[in-house]
Structure formats: C-alpha cells, structure tokens
Amino acid sequence: MQYKTIKNTAIYSSRLIYGCMRICGDNSIEDKNKGKRAIHSAIEVGYNHFDHADIYGAGQSETLFGEVLKASPKLREEMFITSKAGIRPKSSEMDYAPTRYDFSKQYILESVEGSLKRLGIEQLDMFLLHRPDYLMNVHEVADVFDVLQTSGKVKHFGVSNFKPSQAALLRSAMSMPLVVNQVEINIHNIDTLLNGTLDQCQQHDITPIAWCPLGGVAYPAWGNTFTGIDEKRIETELALQAIKYQCEPWLVILAWILKHPADIFPIIGSTTPARIIAAKHALELQYSREDWYRLLEARNGVSVP
Numbered sequence: 001m002q003y004k005t006i007k008n009t010a011i012y013s014s015r016l017i018y019g020c021m022r023i024c025g026d027n028s029i030e031d032k033n034k035g036k037r038a039i040h041s042a043i044e045v046g047y048n049h050f051d052h053a054d055i056y057g058a059g060q061s062e063t064l065f066g067e068v069l070k071a072s073p074k075l076r077e078e079m080f081i082t083s084k085a086g087i088r089p090k091s092s093e094m095d096y097a098p099t100r101y102d103f104s105k106q107y108i109l110e111s112v113e114g115s116l117k118r119l120g121i122e123q124l125d126m127f128l129l130h131r132p133d134y135l136m137n138v139h140e141v142a143d144v145f146d147v148l149q150t151s152g153k154v155k156h157f158g159v160s161n162f163k164p165s166q167a168a169l170l171r172s173a174m175s176m177p178l179v180v181n182q183v184e185i186n187i188h189n190i191d192t193l194l195n196g197t198l199d200q201c202q203q204h205d206i207t208p209i210a211w212c213p214l215g216g217v218a219y220p221a222w223g224n225t226f227t228g229i230d231e232k233r234i235e236t237e238l239a240l241q242a243i244k245y246q247c248e249p250w251l252v253i254l255a256w257i258l259k260h261p262a263d264i265f266p267i268i269g270s271t272t273p274a275r276i277i278a279a280k281h282a283l284e285l286q287y288s289r290e291d292w293y294r295l296l297e298a299r300n301g302v303s304v305p
C-alpha cells in the first residue's frame with residue numbers, strides 16, 4: 001500500500017480508501033459476516049482510511065463497522081474514519097416530507113451524533129456534506145463546522161458532489177480549510193476533468209476522492225449513456241493495456257484515475273477480499289501518458305482535437 005497526506009490535515013491516508021457502502025449487502029447475517037471479512041482484509045493489506053455515510057445501509061453499515069471496532073478497539077488508533085450526512089431520507093412511505101437535502105444546523109449536529117454513536121467512536125477524522133443542499137446557508141454550515149470542531153467531534157471538513165462554484169461559496173464562509181471533495185470519477189463520468197473540479201482541487205489544496213471508480217467497467221455507471229459499441233471499444237482498449245501492464249483490466253482504470261496530477265484517492269467498494277487486496281497493484285503500474293490518452297480516446301470514440 002502507498003500512503004499520502006491529505007493536504008491541510010495530519011491524515012496520512014492510504015492511497016486507496018476502503019468504502020463501506022456495500023458492507024451490509026442485503027443485511028443478512030451471511031452478507032454482514034462477508035462485510036466484516038472485507039473490512040479485515042482491507043486492514044490487513046494496509047487500507048487505513050474508511051469511508052462511511054449515515055445513510056449506507058440506513059445506518060447499518062456504520063453499526064457493523066462499530067462492531068468490528070468494539071471487538072478490536074486498538075484498530076481505531078491506526079485508522080482514519082470519514083463519514084457523510086446531509087441527505088435526509090423520507091422516514092416512511094407515510095412521511096409527507098420527501099427525501100431531501102438538509103444542511104440545517106440541527107440536522108447536521110444530530111447526524112454527526114448518530115454516526116459517532118453507531119461507530120462507537122468519539123471523533124470523526126473527516127465529515128463531508130454528502131450532496132449539495134440547494135437551500136444551503138453557508139454561514140449556518142460554517143457555524144456548525146465550528147461547533148463540531150470546537151467540541152472535538154470532527155477534526156476536518158469536506159464536501160461531496162459539489163460543483164466548483166458551490167465549493168468556492170462554502171470555502172468563502174469557512175474558518176478552516178475545506179479539505180476534500182468526494183466526487184464520482186470513472187471511465188463513464190469524467191465531469192470533474194471538464195467542469196473545473198480537479199483544477200479547483202489543485203489550486204486550493206483540496207484532495208479529490210473518487211467514488212465508484214469502476215463504474216462503466218465492472219458494472220454500468222450511474223445514468224449510463226454508453227452504447228454497446230462504446231463498451232466494446234473501451235473493453236478492447238482495456239484488454240490491450242491489461243496485457244501490456246500484465247494486470248486485470250479493472251486495475252488499468254484505477255491507474256488511469258491515479259495518473260491525474262490532482263492526486264485523486266480512489267475509494268474501493270468491493271466486498272471480495274481478493275479484489276480488495278489486488279487493487280493495490282494499480283499503485284505500482286508505471287502508467288503512461290500515451291495510454292491515458294488512448295483510453296480517453298476509446299471512451300470518447302474520437303481523438304482529441
């Protein structure tokens with residue numbers, strides 16, 4: 001495993017973060033045991049940074065992770081834990097209120113308390129706003145961040161799925177640095193390359209974290225627009241590069257993401273120990289600029305102008 005400091009923090013994070021969104025599977029005992037084995041595999045191979053959200057498994061994912069920590073409390077000393085909140089689900093079919101975003105002070109404070117309780121820890125290393133709340137009042141958010149930091153409940157703050165303008169607006173009100181923007185980056189969704197997100201990250205020492213890095217390769221990406229012809233073209237190029245780099249095709253995609261100078265940290269969401277372990281080989285590939293562009297060309301179906 002390789003490690004790198006998240007800028008503006010003392011978090012010396014594994015270059016691959018382990019994502020806990022899928023660790024409860026269908027909430028059966030078998031799937032939860034599989035999830036626990038996945039967490040232990042990640043720890044054994046050197047992942048020290050774990051990504052959560054209050055809504056993963058409707059809170060069950062944090063609870064499961066908390067059980068792992070309770071059984072081996074020393075693990076907490078070696079790891080960094082990130083969680084997110086701000087997506088407020090409809091509480092039941094009878095609930096009049098729809099699923100909505102909620103960055104109000106009260107909701108964020110309650111959400112962080114809930115995460116700490118489920119995880120069985122005193123402090124989150126990072127707290128992220130999960131998706132931009134269209135009704136965000138940046139002064140209220142800045143205030144709640146101050147309260148959470150002063151009370152010792154959260155060390156560092158970031159966002160997820162924020163556009164550059166939204167991140168800039170929030171930064172302008174915050175008294176501490178905004179340290180990460182967790183965004184979707186994969187071969188299907190390259191918005192952050194094009195919309196200024198990765199430029200803003202480099203300019204302001206914000207670390208980009210990539211969710212669903214294998215979308216469009218291991219499974220159809222969210223809002224998939226690839227045609228069968230696109231998929232074939234990408235698959236063919238990936239297969240050629242996999243032979244060249246002597247690895248499985250999905251590792252090429254991780255190397256493609258890691259190549260970007262913004263120092264993107266991919267989040268690995270597999271629950272299969274062999275894949276969790278194998279992912280680190282992507283860090284060792286000497287991936288070339290030429291192959292990066294060949295894959296982009298395969299994705300786009302045209303060469304760059």
Ligand SMILES: NC(=O)c1ccc[n+]([C@@H]2O[C@H](COP(=O)([O-])OP(=O)(O)OC[C@H]3O[C@@H](n4cnc5c(N)ncnc54)[C@H](OP(=O)(O)O)[C@@H]3O)[C@@H](O)[C@H]2O)c1
Nearest residue numbers: 019020021051160211212213214218267268269270271272
């Ligand atoms: N901020 C946000 O809005 C947001 C949104 C989504 C996710 N996230 C975070 O990002 C993390 C990663 O997302 P993700 O789980 O979608 O990431 P991912 O690593 O791209 O995908 C993992 C999924 O792909 C499957 N998979 C992996 N390698 C495969 C292969 N070679 N062939 C076939 N299937 C393969 C895994 O199955 P197996 O488990 O069977 O190996 C698993 O279902 C999440 O855990 C969460 O922490 C954040």
